Amino acid sequence: MTFASLRALQAIIVDALDEIQAIYAAASSPSSSDSDRESQFHTPSVSASSFMPSPTKPRRPPTPPLLSIPTPTATPTRTEFFSSSSVSSASQYSQSQLQHRPHASTPPRPVTINPGLDFPSLDMPCDPTSASEQLTSQPEVANAISRIIAAAEQMAVIVRPPFLTLCDASMGYHLPSCLRFFEASHISELLKAAGPQGMSVSAIADKIRAEQVQISHILRLLATHHILLEREPDVFALNRVSALLDSGKTFEEVVASPETKYDEGGGTAAFIALNTDELFKASAYLTDSLLPHTVPPEARINSTLLPLPVQSPLPPKSPVLASFSPAMNKSEPLLDSLTPTSLAPPITLTESTPDKRTSRFSRSRSPSPSPSRSSVLPRHSSSPGTSTPSSAFTKPPTNSSPISNPKPLPSPLMIPTSPAQKLPPKSPRSFSSTPVIRRLLSRPKLSDSGPTHSPGSPSRSPVPELPPPFNGNVPRSPRKKNDAPLTAFNLSQRTASSFWQWLEAPGNEIRLARFGRAMGGSEGWEGRSEEDLCAYPFPYLASGALVVDVGGGIGSSTMRLAERFPTLKFVVQDREAVCKLGEESWRTQCPELLDSGRVRFQVHDFFTPQPPQSSPPAVFLLRVVCHDWPDAYARRILLQLRRAAVEGRGQTVLVIGEHILPYACAGEQDGKGGKDYADQTTDGMNGIEGVEQLQTLRGARWPLLANLGKASANAYWMDLTMQVTFNGQERTLPELIALTASAGWKITRVSRAEGSLFGHIIAVPVPLPFPMYPSLSGSPPSFGRGDDELPPGLMSRGSTPVLDLFGSGRELPVLAGAGRGAAGAGGEKRKRGMWVRWMRGRERKESFGGYVERGDAADGEGLGLGLVEKEAGTDGDATPPLPPLPPMPVPSPTGEKRDAAQGRGLFKKVSQYFGEIN
Numbered sequence: 001m002t003f004a005s006l007r008a009l010q011a012i013i014v015d016a017l018d019e020i021q022a023i024y025a026a027a028s029s030p031s032s033s034d035s036d037r038e039s040q041f042h043t044p045s046v047s048a049s050s051f052m053p054s055p056t057k058p059r060r061p062p063t064p065p066l067l068s069i070p071t072p073t074a075t076p077t078r079t080e081f082f083s084s085s086s087v088s089s090a091s092q093y094s095q096s097q098l099q100h101r102p103h104a105s106t107p108p109r110p111v112t113i114n115p116g117l118d119f120p121s122l123d124m125p126c127d128p129t130s131a132s133e134q135l136t137s138q139p140e141v142a143n144a145i146s147r148i149i150a151a152a153e154q155m156a157v158i159v160r161p162p163f164l165t166l167c168d169a170s171m172g173y174h175l176p177s178c179l180r181f182f183e184a185s186h187i188s189e190l191l192k193a194a195g196p197q198g199m200s201v202s203a204i205a206d207k208i209r210a211e212q213v214q215i216s217h218i219l220r221l222l223a224t225h226h227i228l229l230e231r232e233p234d235v236f237a238l239n240r241v242s243a244l245l246d247s248g249k250t251f252e253e254v255v256a257s258p259e260t261k262y263d264e265g266g267g268t269a270a271f272i273a274l275n276t277d278e279l280f281k282a283s284a285y286l287t288d289s290l291l292p293h294t295v296p297p298e299a300r301i302n303s304t305l306l307p308l309p310v311q312s313p314l315p316p317k318s319p320v321l322a323s324f325s326p327a328m329n330k331s332e333p334l335l336d337s338l339t340p341t342s343l344a345p346p347i348t349l350t351e352s353t354p355d356k357r358t359s360r361f362s363r364s365r366s367p368s369p370s371p372s373r374s375s376v377l378p379r380h381s382s383s384p385g386t387s388t389p390s391s392a393f394t395k396p397p398t399n400s401s402p403i404s405n406p407k408p409l410p411s412p413l414m415i416p417t418s419p420a421q422k423l424p425p426k427s428p429r430s431f432s433s434t435p436v437i438r439r440l441l442s443r444p445k446l447s448d449s450g451p452t453h454s455p456g457s458p459s460r461s462p463v464p465e466l467p468p469p470f471n472g473n474v475p476r477s478p479r480k481k482n483d484a485p486l487t488a489f490n491l492s493q494r495t496a497s498s499f500w501q502w503l504e505a506p507g508n509e510i511r512l513a514r515f516g517r518a519m520g521g522s523e524g525w526e527g528r529s530e531e532d533l534c535a536y537p538f539p540y541l542a543s544g545a546l547v548v549d550v551g552g553g554i555g556s557s558t559m560r561l562a563e564r565f566p567t568l569k570f571v572v573q574d575r576e577a578v579c580k581l582g583e584e585s586w587r588t589q590c591p592e593l594l595d596s597g598r599v600r601f602q603v604h605d606f607f608t609p610q611p612p613q614s615s616p617p618a619v620f621l622l623r624v625v626c627h628d629w630p631d632a633y634a635r636r637i638l639l640q641l642r643r644a645a646v647e648g649r650g651q652t653v654l655v656i657g658e659h660i661l662p663y664a665c666a667g668e669q670d671g672k673g674g675k676d677y678a679d680q681t682t683d684g685m686n687g688i689e690g691v692e693q694l695q696t697l698r699g700a701r702w703p704l705l706a707n708l709g710k711a712s713a714n715a716y717w718m719d720l721t722m723q724v725t726f727n728g729q730e731r732t733l734p735e736l737i738a739l740t741a742s743a744g745w746k747i748t749r750v751s752r753a754e755g756s757l758f759g760h761i762i763a764v765p766v767p768l769p770f771p772m773y774p775s776l777s778g779s780p781p782s783f784g785r786g787d788d789e790l791p792p793g794l795m796s797r798g799s800t801p802v803l804d805l806f807g808s809g810r811e812l813p814v815l816a817g818a819g820r821g822a823a824g825a826g827g828e829k830r831k832r833g834m835w836v837r838w839m840r841g842r843e844r845k846e847s848f849g850g851y852v853e854r855g856d857a858a859d860g861e862g863l864g865l866g867l868v869e870k871e872a873g874t875d876g877d878a879t880p881p882l883p884p885l886p887p888m889p890v891p892s893p894t895g896e897k898r899d900a901a902q903g904r905g906l907f908k909k910v911s912q913y914f915g916e917i918n
């Protein structure tokens with residue numbers, strides 16, 4: 001049977017290869033005229049000149065020409081396209097899609113191309129504009145490639161000794177580490193300049209100021225994984241993969257100005273840098289965040305050990321380095337990455353203070369006199385109410401962002417954030433001159449406990465509660481899902497701030513800019529063909545229609561769409577810092593779009609009501625936004641959009657761009673009476689166009705997994721990235737259907753580019769399900785005190801998604817129909833009722849200082865969000881008022897007593913987390 005599987009996999013590979021080769025052969029058919037070839041494609045370039053940086057740079061990287069796949073001709077009308085019930089128009093659309101999507105049974109459509117076209121070589125840098133490279137995204141080719149990847153990986157795992165498979169999986173962490181080093185030290189820029197003959201490790205070492213032997217081993221690991229080419233011993237060159245990490249600038253340029261490294265077409269490099277830096281580090285803490293009891297006691301372990309040695313930068317050795325020293329000073333991350341730890345003189349840290357709230361170490365280092373601890377660390381007196389550690393830590397940060405709460409909120413972590421608490425300026429020889437030591441000194445170790453509780457201080461600890469020491473005992477009761485409030489990201493960065501707040505923290509400027517660019521670099525998920533673009537509703541929108549790109553980042557998607565659909569108008573909404581970066585970037589890249597008013601940035605918090613626009617939005621675009629949030633938060637975003645959506649004629653359409661995860665099950669062998677792949681259920685998905693292609697990927701057949709296994713791994717990597725960073729997730733289609741339905745949206749169409757699980761989900765407004773309603777209304781039920789129902793610590797968390805309370809995170813009903821939604825299963829209704837009863841019970845008990853003007857405790861979903869909702873209409877909000885609310889559920893007296901007790905339990909748990917009560 002195993003041989004049968006192996007042979008079947010081999011056959012899949014052979015078939016797929018045959019298909020690809022046929023397409024390439026057809027594409028190189030001499031039937032097309034020379035002029036056609038000239039006009040449509042660049043000659044595949046494999047010359048040394050392709051390595052060299054071009055002397056004059058365009059302001060915008062040229063958009064690779066697309067294969068000549070025409071826009072669908074049988075174009076449905078807008079009404080037909082968006083109609084939730086119009087199956088005929090949907091089919092019409094599908095037909096039009098199919099006309100341009102050749103299937104296995106249809107011979108591939110000839111594409112005009114150079115004769116003798118070969119598949120792109122792994123050993124040469126990738127040229128995305130070449131015909132051979134472009135053909136890889138042709139749907140048939142992309143699908144065949146997926147089958148090859150799935151089968152080859154499955155075959156490898158079958159034949160490889162299991163121990164080695166485990167070794168491979170468990171030590172794979174070195175791959176992102178080495179990639180990060182490669183990217184952060186700008187070796188791709190060096191290798192690009194070196195050309196196809198490559199560059200010796202000694203020359204690289206000289207340039208990047210690291211040790212040869214270390215570099216060569218790092219690069220060899222990458223070469224072993226086909227990411228790089230070891231052309232001859234210790235001489236490395238870019239190949240098809242690593243060439244994508246080229247920012248488009250020269251080594252000297254990026255060294256002189258690392259903060260602008262990704263500004264001109266470095267999206268992929270930015271994306272890889274993001275993945276291999278903060279996201280990779282977060283992933284290392286996945287288990288610590290989920291199984292805190294398994295974490296050994298860090299403080300005890302370290303108590304007898306030598307503390308961490310820390311290095312300072314070396315003096316420049318070469319003119320090049322001299323030129324990038326100032327840049328290094330500007331840019332601490334670069335400094336970090338370029339400072340070889342093995343060469344720097346050690347610093348001794350000696351334990352000096354019993355104060356565990358701050359560092360337990362002071363520094364001594366010969367010959368420099370050791371600065372006193374007080375000159376390095378923020379001072380904290382111990383008297384409450386003055387600059388006690390707690391009051392200092394809890395001092396509300398000033399946040400002028402119009403999208404944040406109007407009243408300043410305390411730092412959720414209770415870590416000093418005000419300017420007064422900043423570390424003193426660094427001197428060249430100060431130990432605090434490196435981020436590492438500063439972090440070490442300014443933040444207590446994870447297992448340090450904070451000061452004792454003082455009245456009025458919302459927290460006992462300046463750092464988040466961390467996993468209790470491991471005592472060898474397995475916890476008595478299994479962990480409940482909400483017991484781990486911190487994400488792995490929070491643990492890895494020693495912060496309880498959300499990823500977004502952290503990105504905007506002083507010192508993280510390069511990471512913030514990099515994140516924006518990285519999102520642009522992620523467009524490869526979507527497929528590059530015209531038909532992929534046309535899977536969106538954009539071709540069907542009327543001239544002048546408004547697209548609101550919600551959480552649109554620096555506008556990468558909008559830029560692509562604005563170029564492709566010149567009659568549409570766009571608003572890109574995001575956080576203030578991101579909008580600022582976006583505008584700056586557009587000013588240099590395409591100012592005409594801003595000047596003409598076709599595109600504008602708008603600071604907006606998507607948890608609050610949509611601001612009025614000049615015309616009703618035709619489309620709300622949410623690209624890779626929902627996956628950043630647990631269900632309760634994603635639902636909130638969707639509800640705000642639903643509230644602002646136009647219904648009926650000219651209705652607003654929601655477009656969600658996200659990975660859609662199929663299940664990983666395999667079908668059974670064809671023809672053996674077993675379950676076929678086609679049997680994968682699509683129950684409850686009737687009326688959703690395109691759904692049948694989603695559960696089982698095209699071409700999946702025994703013994704492949706229905707999701708094409710390794711070929712789809714990217715989506716599952718992203719899923720875990722969302723979990724460790726945000727407590728978010730990529731979603732299956734049933735999860736997406738339930739999520740959108742719970743916020744008054746009905747999915748009518750889904751599609752996916754071949755070779756990617758990234759989906760385009762189109763939804764239209766439908767009546768809101770009952771329990772969701774009050775959370776967005778202008779008049780939530782009152783609980784008497786109204787404004788300050790929640791513990792300040794809880795309300796102060798901003799939109800940090802780390803406290804996913806009351807089980808709302810993963811408990812959406814599966815496939816609840818629109819109009820029924822969460823209410824249908826009774827889950828939300830029950831939870832909301834419980835919350836209401838708890839709040840009513842608690843009203844008689846305790847009171848807290850309020851930080852919010854008006855929360856939305858009514859449905860329990862705003863907990864942890866600290867969101868403040870403005871009344872519709874009070875600030876010029878033109879959103880039409882919602883219909884009257886359904887009556888609130890009235891708890892029975894006995895139920896109230898029981899639930900109030902239960903609520904107190906919950907409250908205690910939450911408060912303990914914030915250190916408010918013992």
Ligand SMILES: C[S@@+](CC[C@H](N)C(=O)[O-])C[C@H]1O[C@@H](n2cnc3c(N)ncnc32)[C@H](O)[C@@H]1O
Nearest residue numbers: 519551552553556574575578604605606623624
């Ligand atoms: C994963 S990025 C996606 C960016 C963009 N949609 C794209 O595809 O390039 C998520 C975006 O959500 C933004 N964001 C996070 N919290 C937000 C909030 N409360 N209001 C508005 N935007 C927010 C982030 O700043 C970030 O730009």
